[in-house]
Amino acid sequence: MNQDAHEMPGGTGDGPRIARTKPFYAELEKGKRYLWCACGRSQDQPYCDGSHRGTGFAPVAYVAREDGEEVLFCGCKRTAGPPFCDGAHNNLRETYDEDDPRSAENAAIPVVAADGGGKARLDGGCFVFTLPRGKLLARGALKYCPVIGRADGALHQSQFYLEAGPGESPVLGFGASHVILFVAQGSGEGHDERECEVSISGRRFAAAPLSGLHVRPGEAFQLLNSSATTLKVFAAVCPQADGPTWHDAMPDNFDADYPDRAVPMDPGARRSMADRFFQMLVDKRIGSDVAAQFIGEIPVSKAAPHRHLYEESLVVIRGAGFMWTPTGKAPVKAGDVIFLPRKQIHSLECTGPGGMMLMGVIYPGDNPSINY
Ligand code: FES
Known part of the structure; x- marks a missing residue:
């Protein structure tokens, strides 16, 4: 009724x-x-x-x-x-559904500290991960580490952090999965965008900061860096894979049915959602029909607790706050990664006056504004 x-x-x-x-x-x-x-x-x-x-x-x-x-x-x-x-x-409504972080109920929720692996584990498998400086694996010009995977209880997606110094990284792939890349740091503003590129099965795309790129099932990729900066990339793998496959040479299997693979951040393409903004990066418009990537901004606020039917990974690009679940909350800051299992009730709070910018990948799903 x-x-x-x-x-x-x-x-x-x-x-x-x-x-x-x-x-x-x-x-x-x-x-x-x-x-x-x-x-x-x-x-x-x-x-x-x-x-x-x-x-x-x-x-x-x-x-x-x-x-x-x-x-x-x-x-x-x-x-x-x-x-x-x-x-x-x-x-x-003009504002997103919000919750008072200072309510008596919320004030009783404790802060959860990170474990030795850099993960602050919240309810239901949700966690906040701080990248372990100095603990990255190395392969040629590439440093990398797993961020989200089966061992964390993830059922659908996995995520890896990749860092490429000057030169060409090894060629890697994730088998039959879709790979959605996010360039957290690439060629600096005012530099030639071709200083940092991603080769996808032999086809080169600019790795502009805050852009998304789509590697289709079966393809491989390589980070190409001729800049003085370190190229930093997050790779979401859908469905999940336990680790990359290393290739001796770049395969010649670029799927030309989907020629558009790179989507730069574009404030003109932002959509509003109450008092929040988001822009879709990799999604079905360029052929990613099972997973979707977005970049968004939230103001100082705490969202009302809610859930999603998709699994979600979030990278905090700017700002700080807390990730809340019913019995614990963990601080988040720029560079941290948040993992959200399907149906886990949660709420993200932004505490910094400049707001918070995030990149997210949802899988399986195509619409990050669906919550319940
Ligand atoms: S009661 Fe039939 S459509 Fe609403």
Whole structure:
């Protein structure tokens, strides 16, 4: 039963009602037909109870594809992809749903310190990782370390940190997985962007700072650095792999069906989500249809606790704050990596006056604004 259905603020009474400003999580039965309420008037949300009669709205049917299929039915009735949530509820208010970090309940949540491996472990496998300076593995001009993997409880993605000094790194790949690269540091501003490049199966792309690059399944890549700076890259691997495969030579198998592989940060391409901003980098527009990468900015705030149906890795680019789960919180700062398992309730707080900039990779999924 829904007790909070109400008219859209300022609405005429003719539009769909907001049943709830969050989606409804449901686990479905294979072959069963579900009728999603589009009008928002049903007392049996998110399903139709016939209350739409005379309103001009009609329910939307969905037949479950498998037993236990997990879905998020739209609650605000403003999705562009009915019957499922597309994140539209985030834009119904001027500010993102927030929580008071100084509330009595939150004040009782302790700070969790990092273990000897640099990981502060929170609830359900969530952790904050500080890169271990001086503990990187070395191979030729490349230094690297695993960041997120199966040993941490990750089920879907893994992540590696790569650092290339001057010269050419060894050629590496991750088998049949998609690899989504993020350039945390490349050629400095005012320098020739070709000073730092990534070769993907023989095709060269600029490794501009804060850009994303997509290596398709089966391809290999190499970091090329002719600058005076160190090229620093995070590699998210989807589905996860335990480690890179090293190649003696660059394979000649660039998938020319997908020629666009590099997406630079572009403030003009930012989308707003309440008082937050994000820009999609690698996503389905360039052929990454199972995983997506974004870069975003959040203001000083603590998000209301929420969950996602995808696994997520976040790299803090600028700013500081805390990652919260129900029984612990860990400090985060620029350079740290956060791992979020599917369905883990969490909340990120930004405490620095300049806000926080983050890069995230979600997998499996394509829309980072869907939360519940
Ligand atoms: S009751 Fe809302 S669509 Fe039927």
